[in-house]
Amino acid sequence: xxxxxxxTSNSVIKNGYTQALREKFEVNNLSSGRNPIFFHIKQLLxxxxxxxxxxxxxxxxxxxxxxxxxxxxxxxxxxxxxFHHINNYYKLLSMLGTPIINVMFPIRFLKPGxxxxxxxxxxxxxxxxxxxDLNETRIEKTHYKDAVHIKPQKSFIFGEYLSEYIxxxxxxxxxxxxxxxxxxxSSILDSLKNSPYMVLSADKVKSQSDNVSLxxxxxxxxxxxxLDGTSTASGVKxxxxxxFENSELLSIGYINLxxxxxxxxxxxxxxxxxxxxxxxxxxxxxxxxxxxxxxDLVHIKTHADTSDGQFSNLMGRxxxxxxxxxxxxxxxxxxxxxxxxxxxxxxxEDIPTAMDMEALRQRWLISKPTSRAFTLSTFSSLxxxxxxxxxxxxxxxETACMFEEIGDLTTANAIMKQAALLKPNAPVITKKLQxxxxxxxxxxxxx
Numbered sequence: 536x537x538x539x540x541x542x543t544s545n546s547v548i549k550n551g552y553t554q555a556l557r558e559k560f561e562v563n564n565l566s567s568g569r570n571p572i573f574f575h576i577k578q579l580l581x582x583x584x585x586x587x588x589x590x591x592x593x594x595x596x597x598x599x600x601x602x603x604x605x606x607x608x609x610x611x612x613x614x615x616x617x618f619h620h621i622n623n624y625y626k627l628l629s630m631l632g633t634p635i636i637n638v639m640f641p642i643r644f645l646k647p648g649x650x651x652x653x654x655x656x657x658x659x660x661x662x663x664x665x666x667x668d669l670n671e672t673r674i675e676k677t678h679y680k681d682a683v684h685i686k687p688q689k690s691f692i693f694g695e696y697l698s699e700y701i702x703x704x705x706x707x708x709x710x711x712x713x714x715x716x717x718x719x720x721s722s723i724l725d726s727l728k729n730s731p732y733m734v735l736s737a738d739k740v741k742s743q744s745d746n747v748s749l750x751x752x753x754x755x756x757x758x759x760x761x762l763d764g765t766s767t768a769s770g771v772k773x774x775x776x777x778x779f780e781n782s783e784l785l786s787i788g789y790i791n792l793x794x795x796x797x798x799x800x801x802x803x804x805x806x807x808x809x810x811x812x813x814x815x816x817x818x819x820x821x822x823x824x825x826x827x828x829x830x831d832l833v834h835i836k837t838h839a840d841t842s843d844g845q846f847s848n849l850m851g852r853x854x855x856x857x858x859x860x861x862x863x864x865x866x867x868x869x870x871x872x873x874x875x876x877x878x879x880x881x882x883x884e885d886i887p888t889a890m891d892m893e894a895l896r897q898r899w900l901i902s903k904p905t906s907r908a909f910t911l912s913t914f915s916s917l918x919x920x921x922x923x924x925x926x927x928x929x930x931x932x933e934t935a936c937m938f939e940e941i942g943d944l945t946t947a948n949a950i951m952k953q954a955a956l957l958k959p960n961a962p963v964i965t966k967k968l969q970x971x972x973x974x975x976x977x978x979x980x981x982x
Contacts, residue, residue, distance in 0.1 A: 536706070537561045539586050541578050542595030544568030545640045547756060550687040550940070555694025559702065563589065567757070567818060571604050572596060572621050573786035573868045574820035577734050579627050583727050586631050587715055591705055593636045594628070594664075597655045598683050601642060604822065605651045607850065611825070614651075620785070621655065623731070625662045626876050630726055632715060634705060635664040638697075641674045643682045665886045669693070672896040677974050688942045689899050696895050704887035731874035733779050735833060735867040737762045740773045747771050750863070752790055757818055761790050764797065764861030770836040775829070779871050783826035784833070787849075788865035790818045798838030798846055798858025804830035810838070810846040813862050814855050821849050826870070833869075837861035928957035932964055939967075944974055 538560045540546050546553055546566035556562050563585055565578045575596050579586065586592055600621070608617040628635050637659045645652060652670075659666050669685075678689045685693075715723065737760045741749045748766035752759055762771070775782065784801065791797050794816040800808045809827055813819070824847075838846070841857045931954035938947035948971040954964050 536590040536701070537563065537588065538591050538593060538701070539563040539582075539589040540566055540593045540595070541575050542566035542593065542638075543570060543599050545598060545638075545684055545690065546593075546595045548684065548687055548690060551690035552694030552697060555691050556698055559698045564756075566595070567820065569815070570599060570820045571786060571822040572600060572617070572624055573822055574788075576620065576624050576627065576732055577786075577788070577820065577866065577868050579624070579631075580727060580730070580732060580734050581736075583631065583724060584720070587633060587720060587723065589633055591634050591636060591701060592628065592631070593638055595638045595640060596624075597637075597639050597652065598642060600655065601645065601649065601651055602683050607824075613825075618654065618658075620870075622658055623876055625658050625664070626878070627727065627730060628664070629662045630723055632719075632723065635659075635662075636701075637664050637666045639666065639668040639670065640683070641669045641672070641679075641685060643676065643679050645670055663886065667697075667890050669892075669895075671892045672899070674896070674899065678899055687940060692898050693895065696890075696898060700887075700890055729874075730876060731871045733776075733782075733869040733871075735773060735869050736760070737865055740771060740833075740835075740864070743773055744771045752792075752818075754817075759788075759790065759818065759865050761863045761865045764837040764839075764863045767835060767837045767864070768839070768861050770834065772835075773833040775831050775833065775869070778874070779869050780831045781829075781873070782869050782871040783828050784823060784867050785826055785870050786820060786822045786868045787813075788818065788820040788867070789813050790863045790865055791816050791860075792863065793860060794855075795860050796855040796858045797860045797862040798840070799862035799864070800836045800838060800843065801827055802834040804828050808836075808844065810844055811849040812846045812855070812858050813849055814852050818865065820866075821852070824850055829869075833867065835864065837864075926957070928954045928961065928964070931957070932961075932967070935967065939971070944971055947971060948975060 538556055540553060540562065542564075543566060545551065546564065547568055553562060553564055553566075565582055567574065575594070600617075604617060605614060608614045639652075639656070656666055656668065674685065678685055680686045737749055740762060741747055746766065748763040749760055750763050752761060781804075787799075789797070789799075791813060797813045798810070799813060800810040802808050805828075809823070811823075813821070838858050839861050840859070846858055931950050935947045935950040935954060938944075938950065948968070951964060951967050951971060955961070955968060958964055
C-alpha cells in the first residue's frame, strides 16, 4: 500500500510514526515543520497526481493552527477568513477521491472543548474523513517531548499501532494506482487547476524573467528550486494569468541557507511596499500577517540591508535583527477571493471503526518500540553527539539518553548514575537523574 502524508513537525520527527509506517508501506512524506494551512494547500496542488495514486492520505495540520495561527488571526478578527481556507483544504482533499486519515496529535495544554479544535474536527468529519484525535488517549505528561510534540518512541509506537489499523481497515483488493480511470484523473486535475488557489513557483517566475537565477536544494527531506536572492535584488515581476488578476498573496515559501535574517519586499496593488525579514534556517512556508492585495503583477524585491525602509518579522517570528542577506524565494500562494469552490459531498462508504484510544494508551504505558530499525537509527546518532576529546562522563550521558529514547529507562538510569559518579555536579546529568527517578516511580505505581 502507498501512504502519503502532508503534515507538520510531528510528521518529520526522527524515529517517529512515519518510520514505523515505512516498515509496512510505501510512504510518500510531503511534510515540513512550522507551517500554516496554506502550506498544506500548496502541497496538495503541487502533488495532486501522486496523492491520487495513494491508497491513503494522512494529514496533520491542526497543531500549528491551534497553537499559533488561530490565535494570530483571532486577534486580527480574521479567524473566519482563516477557517475559510481550512474548509477549502478539506474540499480539495475530498476532490482527490482518496481515503483521508486526519491525525490530530495531542497538545499538552489544550483546553477541553477548545472551539477551534472542535471546529476543525467538525469540518473534517463533514467531508467524511477519518479523525484520529490523540488528545482522547489522555496521554501522560511524561510522554511529551514539549507542549506540542510527543517523544519519538511514543510516536513510533503510535505508528506501529496505526499500521495495524490501516492493514485491518484499509487493505484493498484492487492494485495500487487503480483508484481513478485516466479520464477521471484528468477531470480531477482540471478541477484542481480551476480552484481559487495558484502556486507561483520559482520556475514560473523564472519563465518570465531571464535575468534571475534558479537554483536547486536537496537534502534527505526535501528537494526544491528557488530564486537566488542575489539575482532578485533589483526586483522581479510576474504577470498573473487573467483568472488570478485582482487576487491576494497568502503565504511565501523560502529557503535560508544561513541562519541569518533575509530581506524581501512585495508591492501591493496600491504601490505600497510590504517589507519582511524571513527568519530560520532552511525551508519554511509562512503566512503573511495579512493578505497582500495584487492586481495583475507580482512585484518582488530582495534586500540585504534596511536602506529601503523598515522591515517587520514575518508573522512576528523570532527577531534576528534587520536583514543582512537577500531572501531566496521558493514559491508564493496566490488566492482569488472572487472564485468559489463547489461543495464536496462526503463519500458514500462508511468511515472505518474508530481507533481504540484506550488500547493505544496502554501501549504507550507499557510498550517499547519493537522495531530493530528504530533502535539502530537511534544509536546511529550517538557518534555525532559525542565529539572528539569528550570526557567519559559525556559519553555515558549521551549513551543514557539513547536508551531513554528507545524507552529503556532502567538502563538509561543505571548508565546516567555512572556518569554522575564522574561528574557529580553536572546540571544536565543531575536533571536527567531526577527525571528518570520520577518516571520510574510513576511506572512502578501503574504496574
